[in-house]
Amino acid sequence: RSMKLERARVLVQDSLERHLYENAVFWADKAVSVSRGAAHDVFVLAQALFLGGHYRRAAQWLSSNGLIQSHLVCRYLAAKCHAQCAEWKRVIDLLDIPAVANADAELTRKELSDIGDTSLILSTAVDSAICYLRGTACQALEKRAYARKNYKEALRHDVFCYEAFNSLISHHLLTPQEAREFLDSLPFDEQCSDSEEGDSVKFLYYSQLDVKSQDFQERDVPALLEQSLDVAVVAMEQHYVNWDHDAAVQISKQILKQDPYHPQCLLLHIGCLVAQEETNDLFLLAHKLVDDCPQEAISWYAVGCYYLSCRKFDMARQFFSKATTIDPLFGEGWLAFGHAFAHEGEHDQAVAAYQTAARHMPGLAGRALLRHLQSCAARDARDGEGFAQWREGHPGKKLSSSRCAAQYK
Numbered sequence: 001r002s003m004k005l006e007r008a009r010v011l012v013q014d015s016l017e018r019h020l021y022e023n024a025v026f027w028a029d030k031a032v033s034v035s036r037g038a039a040h041d042v043f044v045l046a047q048a049l050f051l052g053g054h055y056r057r058a059a060q061w062l063s064s065n066g067l068i069q070s071h072l073v074c075r076y077l078a079a080k081c082h083a084q085c086a087e088w089k090r091v092i093d094l095l096d097i098p099a100v101a102n103a104d105a106e107l108t109r110k111e112l113s114d115i116g117d118t119s120l121i122l123s124t125a126v127d128s129a130i131c132y133l134r135g136t137a138c139q140a141l142e143k144r145a146y147a148r149k150n151y152k153e154a155l156r157h158d159v160f161c162y163e164a165f166n167s168l169i170s171h172h173l174l175t176p177q178e179a180r181e182f183l184d185s186l187p188f189d190e191q192c193s194d195s196e197e198g199d200s201v202k203f204l205y206y207s208q209l210d211v212k213s214q215d216f217q218e219r220d221v222p223a224l225l226e227q228s229l230d231v232a233v234v235a236m237e238q239h240y241v242n243w244d245h246d247a248a249v250q251i252s253k254q255i256l257k258q259d260p261y262h263p264q265c266l267l268l269h270i271g272c273l274v275a276q277e278e279t280n281d282l283f284l285l286a287h288k289l290v291d292d293c294p295q296e297a298i299s300w301y302a303v304g305c306y307y308l309s310c311r312k313f314d315m316a317r318q319f320f321s322k323a324t325t326i327d328p329l330f331g332e333g334w335l336a337f338g339h340a341f342a343h344e345g346e347h348d349q350a351v352a353a354y355q356t357a358a359r360h361m362p363g364l365a366g367r368a369l370l371r372h373l374q375s376c377a378a379r380d381a382r383d384g385e386g387f388a389q390w391r392e393g394h395p396g397k398k399l400s401s402s403r404c405a406a407q408y409k
Contacts, residue, residue, distance in 0.1 A: 005034045012044055021052030042067060043074055055081040068094070076130055083133060091137040095130055128158035135167065139329065142359070148173040152182060159191045159201060169208055171329060172361035179209050200225060207234045229255050233264050245272045260288075266298055267332065274305050282306045297327035301336065308340055316340040324356075331361040 008031040015024035028045035035041045042065045049058035059081035067074035079094040135150030151173065154164035168174050174182060183205055192198035203225070225231050236251040252269040255262055266289075273282040286306045289299035304319035320337035324330055338353030 005031060008034060012048065016048060016051065021048055024048035025052060037065065039067060039071060046077055050077060050081060055084040073126055076126055079133055083137065088137040088140045092134060095134045125158035128154045128161045131157060132161055132164045135164065144173060155186060159186050159188055165205055171331065176209050229259055229262060236265065236268055240268055240272065245275050248272050261293060263298060270302050270305050274309050277309060279306065279309050282309060297323040297330045297333060300326065301333050304336055308336065313340045313343045329360050331357050334360065
């Protein structure tokens with residue numbers, strides 16, 4: 001019997017590694033039967049269901065077997081299932097059970113050991129993953145202060161939790177100064193295996209805070225990271241915020257050859273094409289993105305930018321609306337949406353869109369920026385000069401301020 005159980009478990013893991021999820025579900029069901037419902041096998045079956053896209057089945061399976069209350073990692077996986085279904089209130093309800101909120105590293109490690117090897121989707125830093133997932137749920141419910149708190153806590157638990165860092169930066173939940181002070185407080189030395197690894201992680205994070213600063217320009221790229229596309233995007237961003245669009249496009253074209261759907265690169269590349277008035281290239285890119293990735297907000301954002309460049313503002317509004325419907329947290333989409341309104345003198349709608357952008361990007365000094373963007377769109381030269389003065393006085397602000405000014409000038 002033990003050999004049959006071991007064989008079934010091997011078949012499940014082999015199927016998961018080959019991305020044969022239905023196969024994994026089939027053999028995991030047999031492992032559960034042979035082991036008489038052992039926690040390890042129940043969890044692995046739920047894991048296979050999750051990876052196969054059967055989110056409600058996975059959550060129900062964990063619940064019906066009584067593992068949500070008794071095992072932290074099972075509770076986390078159930079919350080992930082509900083997150084995939086956009087049931088954010090349920091996610092928070094699961095993660096805010098006292099046993100989860102007060103879980104410490106020892107409890108996490110013990111439960112992982114009891115359940116077995118969960119390295120496929122979990123790590124021993126499950127407490128960090130829980131904080132990140134709670135932050136995602138809070139942000140989806142527009143509880144930004146709680147989202148910021150949980151993202152920061154996720155990084156304190158695990159400095160390698162890039163998703164938490166990216167959420168803080170990409171949604172502008174921290175100002176550059178706040179982000180720098182927060183990174184200074186993180187335990188890199190304690191969690192990194194050696195000083196070289198710690199320096200590399202610090203470089204990757206600090207380089208995204210303020211690409212225009214003198215500190216970044218003088219910082220050497222670690223040799224082992226020179227081929228990283230993300231590092232190349234940071235170099236591209238540096239050219240972009242310094243208004244060198246030609247150099248930025250040269251880098252972005254190389255990146256997009258290797259990864260045509262790199263999200264950060266695409267957002268910058270679209271901005272460059274708008275700034276350079278390359279409407280033909282913008283049309284081709286938008287058409288490709290809509291054909292290949294119609295479920296992504298950036299695809300429809302690209303279409304909207306094309307129509308904005310062609311000064312067809314009514315059409316641009318339609319596609320910016322679609323982009324922000326797909327991703328309500330897409331700050332750049334809301335900015336562009338507001339600018340399309342402002343170009344036609346629809347200032348009330350423009351202000352509403354700008355205010356939404358400011359809510360989703362609170363660390364951007366949004367009110368000053370958005371007010372001046374609207375005034376530029378209204379061709380108020382005096383206030384437009386005020387925006388230029390504001391920009392000169394805030395050279396350390398995150399890219400989006402410069403990006404928006406370039407795109408929609």
